[in-house]
Amino acid sequence: MQLTINNQVYEVAADPDDMLLWVIRDTLGLTGTKYGCGAGICGSCTIHLDGAALRSCITPASAAEGKAITTIEGLAMLSDDGEEVLHPVQQAFIETQTPQCSWCMSGQMMTAAAFLENNPQPTDAEIEAAMNNNICRCGCYARIRAAVARAAEIAQEGAA
Amino acid sequence: MTDSAQNANKTARKGVSRRRFLLILGGGVGALAVGAVAAGPTLVREGRLAMNTLFLTGDAPGTAPPKAPFVWFQIDADNTAHLYIPKIEMGQGIHTALAQVAADELDIAWETVRVHQGDAERGFDPALIFTFGSTSVTALYQPIREVAAALREMLRSEAAAQLNVAAERLVPVGSAFMVREEGGDNLLEPPITYGQIVAAKQGEWKTPETTPRLKTGAEFRYIGKSIERVDLRDKVTGRAIYGFDARVEGMKYGAVARPPRYGATLKRAGTGTAGSMPGVIAVVIRDGFAGVVAETRAKAHAALAALDLEWEGGTNISQAEIEALVSIPAQGGTLIQRVGDVEANGGGTRVEATYRVPMASHAQLEPQAALAEVDGDSVTITTSTQSPEITRDSVAAALGVDAAKVRVVPAYIGGAFGRKTGVDVGAEAAILAKGAGVPVHVGWTREEDMMYGYKRPPAVNSLWASLDAEGGVTAVHHELASADILLNPDIGAPILGRILGTDPLAAGGSLILYAFPNRRVVYHHTPIPVPTAYWRGLGSFPNTFAIETFMDELAAAAETDPLDFRLRYKPEGALGDRFERVLNAVAEASGWRGAAPEGRARGLAAVYDRGTVCALVVEASAENRQIRVHRAWCAVDPGLVINPDGAANQVQGSIIMGLSSTLKERFTVENGMAAAQNFNAYPLLTLAEAPTIEVIAINSSDEPVGGLGEPVGGLVPAAVSSAVFALTGERLREMPFTLA
Numbered sequence: 001m002q003l004t005i006n007n008q009v010y011e012v013a014a015d016p017d018d019m020l021l022w023v024i025r026d027t028l029g030l031t032g033t034k035y036g037c038g039a040g041i042c043g044s045c046t047i048h049l050d051g052a053a054l055r056s057c058i059t060p061a062s063a064a065e066g067k068a069i070t071t072i073e074g075l076a077m078l079s080d081d082g083e084e085v086l087h088p089v090q091q092a093f094i095e096t097q098t099p100q101c102s103w104c105m106s107g108q109m110m111t112a113a114a115f116l117e118n119n120p121q122p123t124d125a126e127i128e129a130a131m132n133n134n135i136c137r138c139g140c141y142a143r144i145r146a147a148v149a150r151a152a153e154i155a156q157e158g159a160a
Numbered sequence: 161m162t163d164s165a166q167n168a169n170k171t172a173r174k175g176v177s178r179r180r181f182l183l184i185l186g187g188g189v190g191a192l193a194v195g196a197v198a199a200g201p202t203l204v205r206e207g208r209l210a211m212n213t214l215f216l217t218g219d220a221p222g223t224a225p226p227k228a229p230f231v232w233f234q235i236d237a238d239n240t241a242h243l244y245i246p247k248i249e250m251g252q253g254i255h256t257a258l259a260q261v262a263a264d265e266l267d268i269a270w271e272t273v274r275v276h277q278g279d280a281e282r283g284f285d286p287a288l289i290f291t292f293g294s295t296s297v298t299a300l301y302q303p304i305r306e307v308a309a310a311l312r313e314m315l316r317s318e319a320a321a322q323l324n325v326a327a328e329r330l331v332p333v334g335s336a337f338m339v340r341e342e343g344g345d346n347l348l349e350p351p352i353t354y355g356q357i358v359a360a361k362q363g364e365w366k367t368p369e370t371t372p373r374l375k376t377g378a379e380f381r382y383i384g385k386s387i388e389r390v391d392l393r394d395k396v397t398g399r400a401i402y403g404f405d406a407r408v409e410g411m412k413y414g415a416v417a418r419p420p421r422y423g424a425t426l427k428r429a430g431t432g433t434a435g436s437m438p439g440v441i442a443v444v445i446r447d448g449f450a451g452v453v454a455e456t457r458a459k460a461h462a463a464l465a466a467l468d469l470e471w472e473g474g475t476n477i478s479q480a481e482i483e484a485l486v487s488i489p490a491q492g493g494t495l496i497q498r499v500g501d502v503e504a505n506g507g508g509t510r511v512e513a514t515y516r517v518p519m520a521s522h523a524q525l526e527p528q529a530a531l532a533e534v535d536g537d538s539v540t541i542t543t544s545t546q547s548p549e550i551t552r553d554s555v556a557a558a559l560g561v562d563a564a565k566v567r568v569v570p571a572y573i574g575g576a577f578g579r580k581t582g583v584d585v586g587a588e589a590a591i592l593a594k595g596a597g598v599p600v601h602v603g604w605t606r607e608e609d610m611m612y613g614y615k616r617p618p619a620v621n622s623l624w625a626s627l628d629a630e631g632g633v634t635a636v637h638h639e640l641a642s643a644d645i646l647l648n649p650d651i652g653a654p655i656l657g658r659i660l661g662t663d664p665l666a667a668g669g670s671l672i673l674y675a676f677p678n679r680r681v682v683y684h685h686t687p688i689p690v691p692t693a694y695w696r697g698l699g700s701f702p703n704t705f706a707i708e709t710f711m712d713e714l715a716a717a718a719e720t721d722p723l724d725f726r727l728r729y730k731p732e733g734a735l736g737d738r739f740e741r742v743l744n745a746v747a748e749a750s751g752w753r754g755a756a757p758e759g760r761a762r763g764l765a766a767v768y769d770r771g772t773v774c775a776l777v778v779e780a781s782a783e784n785r786q787i788r789v790h791r792a793w794c795a796v797d798p799g800l801v802i803n804p805d806g807a808a809n810q811v812q813g814s815i816i817m818g819l820s821s822t823l824k825e826r827f828t829v830e831n832g833m834a835a836a837q838n839f840n841a842y843p844l845l846t847l848a849e850a851p852t853i854e855v856i857a858i859n860s861s862d863e864p865v866g867g868l869g870e871p872v873g874g875l876v877p878a879a880v881s882s883a884v885f886a887l888t889g890e891r892l893r894e895m896p897f898t899l900a
């Protein structure tokens with residue numbers, strides 16, 4: 001099947017019901033997307049499918065055919081002179097020194113990025129609701145709240 | 161700043177001499193690579209602090225200098241300073257903190273620092289890399305500084321020779337020296353960079369005769385600063401490689417058959433129809449082991465069901481039976497603390513209480529994972545392990561090869577909390593790789609990690625105290641029973657238990673340090689047929705919960721404010737001063753002396769644990785009988801704080817994980833097997849349930865004396881229990897807490 005990931009087209013030999021997470025990680029080697037539960041509970045495996053956050057561990061690869069997949073590796077942009085420019089969410093997670101082990105953080109950042117796309121100026125309560133289904137065992141929750149709020153600010157500054 | 165004898169501080173005086181400061185010099189053209197080994201005071205201290213290593217390896221500290229380096233620097237001609245760190249990054253910020261320590265004494269510009277994981281390739285002893293027990297900074301602070309300072313002086317004397325000026329005139333300015341003008345204070349352009357010195361060097365480097373003077377606190381540039389973590393850029397872009405991410409050309413995926421009950425072993429194993437299942441490359445069966453290698457993880461797991469297996473033995477124990485096993489018998493036990501005479505002073509009013517902590521899963525978000533490459537009798541294992549040594553030895557034993565032929569590459573760890581001590585997955589991958597003749601990656605599923613990972617040992621603590629007519633405490637008796645940590649025969653040293661009569665790690669934090677005149681602690685060893693071992697905080701978690709909640713109960717019985725009560729009985733000497741400082745700091749930050757907001761109450765707890773003193777206040781409510789913690793304040797004194805923001809992050813994380821245990825987690829067993837298999841049946845605290853947390857970091861020393869990753873956890877249930885009591889008058893003594 002053909003999958004489009006971070007604007008690149010991959011031809012992959014995968015069974016239609018192979019879960020997208022493992023096609024991305026194991027077959028294609030994009031290991032930035034993480035596995036935590038395989039059951040749609042923890043959010044570590046969150047990617048974007050046509051811009052919407054999605055749990056790739058419970059999504060068959062065939063469901064992504066013909067759609068645009070974005071993973072954490074595709075969140076940053078390249079500037080004209082080839083420099084990596086971090087997405088506001090990535091910048092904010094570093095600025096607030098949010099990650100500890102960071103195993104959950106690809107999923108946290110992908111969730112946050114999709115959320116802010118739809119809600120660029122969220123309230124704290126909206127951030128709480130949007131981020132509440134992503135587990136962080138290291139306990140970075142207070143910083144995740146701050147990081148998402150900061151990411152919204154950075155995006156506004158960039159847009160202004 | 162000059163190196164005068166007058167200035168020599170006390171750390172320099174107890175520093176390493178040349179005899180013990182064995183440098184391994186080398187590297188390619190235009191590079192200075194230095195590994196250093198040391199013995200003497202620093203090593204003894206490391207040995208003392210790292211009691212786990214001592215127990216696990218049986219090595220007596222300080223008897224002979226080790227042959228392996230404990231730190232490795234390399235300075236390239238382009239002025240990049242590579243630093244190989246002998247501890248593993250699992251989110252605690254250790255690579256950053258140790259780089260700060262090294263960069264400060266070596267006087268390097270921060271932007272030139274490149275931090276790498278040290279491994280056996282550079283001669284590091286895997287035992288040193290064991291990352292556990294919040295000991296990394298305290299063990300390595302002094303030796304890293306000594307080596308960095310010595311390296312700086314080597315560069316200085318070489319620069320002096322190259323420039324033909326007196327070494328005293330060279331002033332470090334950040335990865336370079338400048339020459340001070342003769343008879344004046346001006347620094348002369350241009351600077352000579354470390355890279356230039358290294359590139360122009362001819363012949364042998366000379367190692368210093370004695371350890372140079374080390375910086376004083378006022379001279380620190382990096383120590384004590386909230387420097388950004390060195391690993392985060394790679395982590396937020398998805399580039400960082402963890403054990404579960406390890407890859408190599410041609411690798412396949414392995415899965416291993418697991419028993420239906422704890423302790424069951426394979427009586428008989430046949431390949432069944434597994435070999436003809438789609439995608440299966442090999443079925444590997446050997447004594448007590450059956451596994452499959454396939455093209456994908458899903459296919460490997462699917463084929464397990466087609467194996468023909470018969471299991472025997474094991475346990476069918478129930479949760480009720482486990483709780484009956486972990487209980488305090490009427491007599492017996494090992495006396496582990498005796499101050500004064502509890503019996504003779506046990507009259508008066510008696511207060512007593514019993515506390516229970518259940519089993520818990522580590523639930524670290526990255527399950528166990530390892531990649532094995534086998535080439536003849538040489539093996540390479542890339543894995544998330546806290547202990548490359550244990551991984552190496554278990555792989556060597558599994559394949560029957562020499563441990564020296566097993567190379568362990570430690571990857572980033574996606575959370576561990578004690579779970580990744582290298583006991584299982586590396587050997588599984590190695591057996592499958594050898595059997596299948598291809599490199600094999602084994603990544604446990606969440607279900608496997610939850611069901612088959614060892615657990616936090618359940619514990620029960622009973623305390624009683626005697627109060628005189630004035631509310632003064634005359635005696636305290638503490639008795640505890642715990643399932644095993646170090647005495648777990650699969651991971652630890654059962655022989656030690658026979659000698660000591662205790663599990664020293666489960667007993668950690670059980671002594672009563674408050675200055676009650678008569679104190680006694682008795683330990684009961686109560687193993688269970690469910691694997692239990694290291695879990696963040698070890699014994700300190702249940703023991704702090706019990707002792708500190710009991711302190712609150714005593715304060716109530718004595719009709720004294722819990723803060724005043726602790727201050728009244730603070731430990732003797734300097735430790736008591738540290739208690740007072742953290743208690744006052746947290747009381748002030750939280751407004752302890754004032755009233756809590758409407759519908760809320762506060763609870764307090766404090767502890768000394770492995771060098772660190774900390775105190776916690778939580779503010780909780782119980783609307784609709786739902787316990788909710790809204791705010792927390794924690795004052796923490798680990799001696800010297802290397803990175804205040806990193807310290808705060810560790811403390812915040814400990815409080816969240818502690819609160820998750822306090823309010824949610826209970827791992828249970830039915831018919832000899834885990835009742836929960838995934839997070840749906842074993843929920844963890846979520847973001848909406850997390851309080852805001854303020855951390856007050858206190859420096860009480862000119863060196864770090866304690867860790868940060870563990871001491872705080874056990875304070876959480878104690879402070880929450882106390883807050884709920886203040887709010888409702890109900891005492892919660894069994895975790896996880898619920899109000900009926």
Ligand code: FES
Nearest residue numbers: 036037038043057
């Ligand atoms: S791995 Fe997909 S939600 Fe946990």
Ligand code: FES
Nearest residue numbers: 102104136137138
């Ligand atoms: S940072 Fe470790 S699980 Fe979130």
